[in-house]
Amino acid sequence: MNVILFGATGMIGQGVLRECLISPDVERVLAVGRSGTGQTHEKLRELQLSDMMSYASVLGHLQGYDACFFCLGITSAGVSEADYRRVTVDMAVAAGRALVGMNPDMTFVFVSGAGTDSTMTSRTMWQRVKGEAENAILAMPFKAKYCFRPAIVRPMHGITSRTPSYRLFYRLASPLFPVVTALAPDRVGTTERIGRAMIEVVKHGAPKAILEQRDINAIAAIADDAMAR
Numbered sequence: 673m674n675v676i677l678f679g680a681t682g683m684i685g686q687g688v689l690r691e692c693l694i695s696p697d698v699e700r701v702l703a704v705g706r707s708g709t710g711q712t713h714e715k716l717r718e719l720q721l722s723d724m725m726s727y728a729s730v731l732g733h734l735q736g737y738d739a740c741f742f743c744l745g746i747t748s749a750g751v752s753e754a755d756y757r758r759v760t761v762d763m764a765v766a767a768g769r770a771l772v773g774m775n776p777d778m779t780f781v782f783v784s785g786a787g788t789d790s791t792m793t794s795r796t797m798w799q800r801v802k803g804e805a806e807n808a809i810l811a812m813p814f815k816a817k818y819c820f821r822p823a824i825v826r827p828m829h830g831i832t833s834r835t836p837s838y839r840l841f842y843r844l845a846s847p848l849f850p851v852v853t854a855l856a857p858d859r860v861g862t863t864e865r866i867g868r869a870m871i872e873v874v875k876h877g878a879p880k881a882i883l884e885q886r887d888i889n890a891i892a893a894i895a896d897d898a899m900a901r
Contacts, residue, residue, distance in 0.1 A: 673697055673698055673699065673738040673739055673871075673874055673875070674698075674699055674700040674701075674702075674736060674737045674738050674739075675692050675698055675700070675701050675702070675737065675738070675739045675740070675741060675874075676701075676702045676704060676734065676737045676739070676740045676741070676771065677689055677692065677701055677702065677703050677704070677740075677741045677743065678704050678705065678740070678741070678742045678743060678744040678767060679705065679742065679743035679744030679745060679783075680703040680704075680705060680709050680743070681705060681707060681709055681710075681834065682743055682744070682745065682833070682834060683825070683827055683831060683832065683833040683834070683863065684743045684783055684822070684825060684863055684866055685741075685743035685744070686827075686831045686863065687827065687828065687829075687831055687862070687863020687864060687866055687867050688741050688743055688863070688866060688867040688870055689701065689703065689709065689711070689716075689867075690829060690831070690863075690864075690867060691864060691867025691868050691870075691871060692715070692741075692867065692871065693713050693715055693716065695868075695871055697871055697875060698715065698871065699715065700715055700717065701713075701715050701716050701717070702717045702718070702719055702733070702734075702737065703716060703717070703718045703719070704718075704719045704721065704767075705718075705719075705720065705721070705724075705744070706720065706721060706722065706724065707720065708720060719733055724744075724763045724766070724767075725762060725763060725766045726766070727766065727767070727770035731770065731773075731774060734770060734771055734774050734775070735774040735775065736775070737771070737774075737775050737778060738775075738777070738778060738779065738874060739778060739779045739780075739781065739870075739874040740767070740768075740771055740775075740778060740779075740780045740781065741781050741783075741870050742764055742767060742768075742780065742781065742782045742783060742809075743783045744759070744763060744764070745759065745760060745783065746759050746760075748797060748798035748801075753797050753801065756797065756798065756801055757801050757804070760798075760801050760802060760804075760805050761801060761804050761805045761808060764782060764805050764808070764809060765805075765808050765809075768780060768808070768809055768812050768814075769812070771814075772812050772813055772814055776813065776814070776815065777815045778814050778815060779814065779815060779816040779817070779818070779873065779874045780809060780812065780814045780816070780817050780818070781817075781818045781819075781820060781870050781873065781874075782805065782806065782809045782817070782818070782819050782820070783820050783822070783866075784802050784805065784806050784819045784820060784821045784882075785798070785802055785821055785822065785823075786821045786822065786823035786859075786884065786885060787799050787821075788802040788803050788806060788819075788821055789802070789803040790803040790806055790807060790882070791803065792804050792807070806819045806882070810881055816873075816874075816877060817881055818873050818878060818881055818882075818883055819881060819882045819883065820866065820869070820870070820883050820888055821882065821883060821884050821885065821888075822861050822866060822885055822888060823859045823860065823861065823884075823885040824859055824860045824861070824885075825860075825861050825862065825863060825866065826853075826860065826861070826862045826863070827862075827863050828862045828863050828864045829863075829864070831863050857886075857889070858884075858885055858886035858889070859885055860885070861885050861888055861889055861892075864892075865888060865889055865892035866888060866892075868891075868892045868895040868896065869883075869888045869889075869891040869892040869895065871895065872891050872892070872894060872895040873891060876894075878891060
């Protein structure tokens, strides 16, 4: 499969990129973003855009792909609702509209978050806006659409978050991950599991469109079993 990846420099995006590059099922990866990944690989191509809302001039570069993994996002802390919506909703919708016209048989996977409110009635801003983004993506005429709702994500293989507060959290919480995982396995995932689950849903689909952490873990386990055979 050929994959377009948005947000490849973020924590989850880094993990997804790693799994795509090592997966025998992925032939080509196009990383789209404002900045480069800093990586070099025979499978990897990069498309840097100054305006993540406009794709008219680069449509030719977006054709011939089987999947889009949209991992682009920002923290809601200290951000206005308008600015958070621009990244979370407007950028995802702009990318989706550009891609669906070029690749109608594409599978689109949008990274949301545990606690997202698809009714858009929550008093918590990020839950409401994420719900708006999910609804917009699920309404698009792709062959298949999935919303991943990771909860507690453990970065693997040296991957780190670009957000200073998140880096501090992971540094302090790292010794506790085994305990938390044992107590609440359905609430804890890894960057590795998310990447493997994304590839798996493109290959074989999933029973529902909105996938919580426990669903992501279960799908990743299926992929792991297939790799072990």
